Amino acid sequence: MSMFAFEPNPDPVPAEERARQLIDPGFGRVFTDHMAIAQYDEGTGWHDAKITTRQALTMDPASSVLHYAQEIFEGLKAYPRPNGGAALFRPDANARRFNASARRMAMPDLPEELFLESVRALVRADIGWMPQREDGALYLRPFMFASEVFLGVKPAARYLYIVMASAVGSYFKGAPSVSLWVTREYTRAGPGGTGAAKCGGNYATSLIAQAEAIRNGCDQVVFLDAVERRWVEELGGMNIFFVFEDGSLATPPLGGTILAGITRDSIITLARDMGLQVREEPYAIEQWHADAESGRLTEAFACGTAAVVTAIGSVKGAEGEFAIGGQSVGPVTQRIREKLVAIQRGTAPDPHQWVEEIA
Template sequence: MSAEKFKHIPHPNPTPEAERRKLLAEGNFGKVFSDHMFLMDYDPEKGWHDGRLEARRPFALDPASLVLHYGQEIFEGMKAFKGPDGTVTVFRPEANGQRLAASARRLAMPEMPVETFVSAIDALVQKDSAWVPEAEGHSLYLRPFMIAHDAFLGVKPAERYLFAVIASPVGNYFAKPTVDVWVTERYTRAAPGGTGEAKCGGNYAGGLVAQREAYSQKCDQVLFLDSTQGHFVEEMGGMNVMFVRKDGSVVTPPLDGTILRGITRNSLLTLGRDMGLNMREEPVDINELFEAAAAGDVVEAFACGTAAAVSPIGRLKRTPGEGDKAGRRTEAVFGDGATPGPVTMKLKKALLDVQRGRVEDKHGWRHSIMVQ
């Protein structure tokens, strides 16, 4: 289904150009939204139908909607960029569509064909292309999501669903050159057989208390450990994590069903290998990591994800521990703790150059949007 085949409902009062330019310049993450949204319905008889673009507005939901009670909801995060020649592109939308389908299978929701998903993204970005920022570090963040909206209080998969896409012009996710990260040992994010690999709201809601714990320790983000043994690194509150050894090799925890299959993670593994870096997926023991950082064997760390892109980590922090853990190291500092490392910045530059159209797109990741 092409973007042109969707219904377009005119906006009665679009944002004036002067106000839009002012909002774009502010670059606040996730606080400003474009004029329109894309909606599409699903039911067992018609399948996915009635795709439409209309003015962004609040939803009307029945108080008994299943999404409000049992959390049958999934989402994605992606970005549209404006290149040096003014071309608007979206980074790897097919990969997002495939991941949404995988999340839908795990949450007993209907899969949306990847072609339909990409066409929905095209339709919204075409309509709101004036909301794609030009400034370096800025982009149009796209949030596709799917919710169950049957009005029923029994516990069962819904039959009717709503798919939507909204857009928000954003700047950098973190304002600091490096971030401090709290290692939580009180809370875990996911367990084998659970929903860790799905991009669903419940995974993030369950991590908010750990994020609050991180804030209480004067940290910017939280790092989760595995739920089985409690000492293997998994991922952060909303992004994957990578570590750089002194020999220049890069290590990230393997995908085992409890870690989100990050598209940025996958892109960095590919770009790093293109550059000749030794990119490895292997278990990372948190205690060995703290010791390796102290010995100078692990010299850099960074978070990676759609929202954060590549965000250097200055230090990891944790409690002193009790019993047989007493006296352990409570900080792992990377470099001087305040300056991003060279391998991190090399990978960040490679990613942003591809996303923004500054280099050849060897892997076909940039999806061009036809705008007027």
């Protein structure tokens, strides 16, 4: 029996309109009929879990999240299956990371089974919104925020947990690779900060650097470390990998300033399954430039739940610009992407039991 009571939407989007929206949903603009919701009160814990109509929230202007930013979120996808059903990819890892973020932001843990059942139940309720296209999926956005009404700097005593679902296609469209801008003025996170937590503030502070990238004709921003301003860390919302001429891969190490990406972790495992050496080690921006120009570095790619695996074609900064390989999807990047997507979509074996079929 589900932990979530079901209150069906009395006025769902008509089937004809839903079909029209699913032709080309883009990313993060087409939302389903329902949402999952649960409440937390200090002393009583989590309660009133239900799947209900997706609707606007009514908030008091003194709600503590609006003043002290106790807010975290996750991102995962439900993928269409060859048999017409749907499946989740490593949702248990998202549940664990959600609680790691909660602890960093002085928020209560959410029982992992509550997290898992919330996404399962929502997908079952809105399976009709699954885009039937090669790149289609339901993007799931679990989030939690402090809802206590008070003005005072302390952890809140009340929280709201919600999961929304959005029908999506590709995150990046068009070009075979993306271009990066190396920001020297802004950093994403510092030691002891919230870099490893998936909280909205990290993304808010990246937006000015992303705007800087756009002004300089680039698709995305890449951040360097906050101490020496030379070690590559991650993009505005994605992890990064480097591929070398000997076939080995490297990625910046986790250490509190980089988000522990689930796609990142999956790629490390899959690459090693393929017999490739993967190193988690610091990589300096000047070394990246030199290796790209000498040919030692042959490919680079960004990865994340939304972007999956996306080739990086060029890098630009105040010190100049350099290209990577042929500015297209390299063979190693392509192999890794195909392997990952095949497991997610059920067209290849799942040796690590990452996939959970739910509908």
